[in-house]
Amino acid sequence: MPELDEKAWDQLRQAARAARELAYAPYSHHPVGAAALVDDGRIVTGSNVENASIGVTLCAECSLLGDLVRTGAPGHRGRLIAFACVGPNPGALLPCGRCRQLLFEHGGADLLVDRDGGPVPLSFLLPDGFGPDQLP
Numbered sequence: 001m002p003e004l005d006e007k008a009w010d011q012l013r014q015a016a017r018a019a020r021e022l023a024y025a026p027y028s029h030h031p032v033g034a035a036a037l038v039d040d041g042r043i044v045t046g047s048n049v050e051n052a053s054i055g056v057t058l059c060a061e062c063s064l065l066g067d068l069v070r071t072g073a074p075g076h077r078g079r080l081i082a083f084a085c086v087g088p089n090p091g092a093l094l095p096c097g098r099c100r101q102l103l104f105e106h107g108g109a110d111l112l113v114d115r116d117g118g119p120v121p122l123s124f125l126l127p128d129g130f131g132p133d134q135l136p
């Protein structure tokens, strides 16, 4: 599993806080920002984008994945290595269940997820995840 030093984590957390400023959260008033390091060196970010039809709200992770795919190279959109997310409360925000699945697609079991007390692999948050390997 790749390791990241504390400086790199702080850079990711800072990028997540900056993305949080760009959130569109007029209904929950719960702005969220996310940032991830990609295996090609990019840092991609995302913010939650709410909707008057509350159920179709996009989490910050969704717009981060849009960033990943849209700004990646055609042949290799990039693989997520490390991920940090912040909400309005102090400390790390752990991705919701749906977003754990979305992140699994692009980072796999080894994606490091920031968590108070130390990063954990995504496999800790989503054990035995279903992914592209399960499909023929």
Ligand code: THU
Pocket (backbone or CB within 6 Å): 025, 028, 030, 031, 032, 047, 048, 049, 050, 057, 058, 059, 060, 061, 094, 095, 096, 099
């Ligand atoms: N939210 C995220 O952006 N990511 C998560 O992983 C959890 C929840 C957002 C969705 C909604 O706009 C707000 O937080 C309150 O649920």
